[in-house]
Amino acid sequence: xxxxxxxxxxxxxSHITGEFKLRSGIFSNEYFDKYxxxxxxxxxxxxxxxxxxxLPSEFDxxxxxxxxxxxxxxxLALKTxxxxxxxxxxxxxxxxxxxxxxxxxxxxxxxVIEDVVTSGGQIxxxxxxxxxxxxxxxxxxxxxxxxxxxPETLSKIGVExxxxxxxxxxxxxxxxxx
Numbered sequence: 001x002x003x004x005x006x007x008x009x010x011x012x013x014s015h016i017t018g019e020f021k022l023r024s025g026i027f028s029n030e031y032f033d034k035y036x037x038x039x040x041x042x043x044x045x046x047x048x049x050x051x052x053x054x055l056p057s058e059f060d061x062x063x064x065x066x067x068x069x070x071x072x073x074x075x076l077a078l079k080t081x082x083x084x085x086x087x088x089x090x091x092x093x094x095x096x097x098x099x100x101x102x103x104x105x106x107x108x109x110x111x112v113i114e115d116v117v118t119s120g121g122q123i124x125x126x127x128x129x130x131x132x133x134x135x136x137x138x139x140x141x142x143x144x145x146x147x148x149x150x151p152e153t154l155s156k157i158g159v160e161x162x163x164x165x166x167x168x169x170x171x172x173x174x175x176x177x178x
Contacts, residue, residue: 001046008177010037010047010143011170024119024148032144032167034115038071047164048075051113051141054162055080060108063087063100063137065126068115072143076113085110087126099129106134114142117161120150127159144170 001009014036020028037043051072062084064073070086077084085102092098110130114123117140127137138159145151145163154161 003050004173004177006043006046006050007165007170007173009043010165011174013037013040013043015170015174022118022146024121026118026148032116032146032170034068034143037143038068038115044071044075047143048072048079050164051076051143052079054141054164055111056139058109059111059139061085061103061105061110061135063105063110063112063126063130063135065089065112065114065122069113072115073113087112087130089122089126099133100135105130108135110135110137112137112140112159114140116144116146117142117150117163118146118148120153120161123150123159123161124153124157127154127157 014033015030016033017030020031022028062073062076062082064070064084064086066088073084083103085100085105087100112123112127123140130137140154140159140161142163144165144167146167151161
C-alpha cells in the first residue's frame with residue numbers, strides 16, 4: 001500500500017465530525033478515532049511498516065503510551081525485534097506500582113510511540129516521568145499530528161516529534177480522492 005493509499009484509508013475509517021473534547025481540553029468539530037485504525041490488522045500492519053522506517057538505527061526500547069500507543073508499539077516490536085515497555089499515565093498504586101511495565105528502562109534510550117498528537121501534553125508528561133526513573137528519550141513517533149502545537153511543546157524538552165501524517169495532509173488526500 002502506498003503512503004497516500006494508507007492515509008486515505010486512515011481518514012476513511014477514523015475521521016468523524018461532531019463536537020469533541022480533546023485530551024488537551026480543546027473542543028474540536030473533527031476527531032480521529034484511533035481505535036478504528038489500530039484495531040484493523042491490515043491498517044495496523046501498514047502503519048507500523050511506515051513507522052518502522054522512521055525509527056533511528058540505534059535505540060534500546062519502544063515505549064507505547066497508554067492506551068493508543070500500546071498496539072502500535074506492540075506491532076513495531078514484532079516487526080523490529082526490539083523490546084518494548086508499556087507506559088502508564090500514572091503508576092499503579094498496587095502490585096509492582098510501576099509506571100513502565102516490561103524491561104527496566106534505567107539508562108535505556110526509549111522511543112515513545114503514540115497515536116494522535118494534539119498539543120503534545122501527554123507525551124511531555126510521559127517523557128518527564130520516564131526521565132525521572134532513569135530512562136532517556138529524545139524522539140517520539142505518532143501516526144497523526146493534529147498540528148496544534150505538539151512538535152513545539154516537545155522541542156522545549158529536547159524531544160523531536162516525527163509524524164507519519166499531519167492532519168492537513170490527511171484532509172487534503174480526502175478532498176482530492178474521495
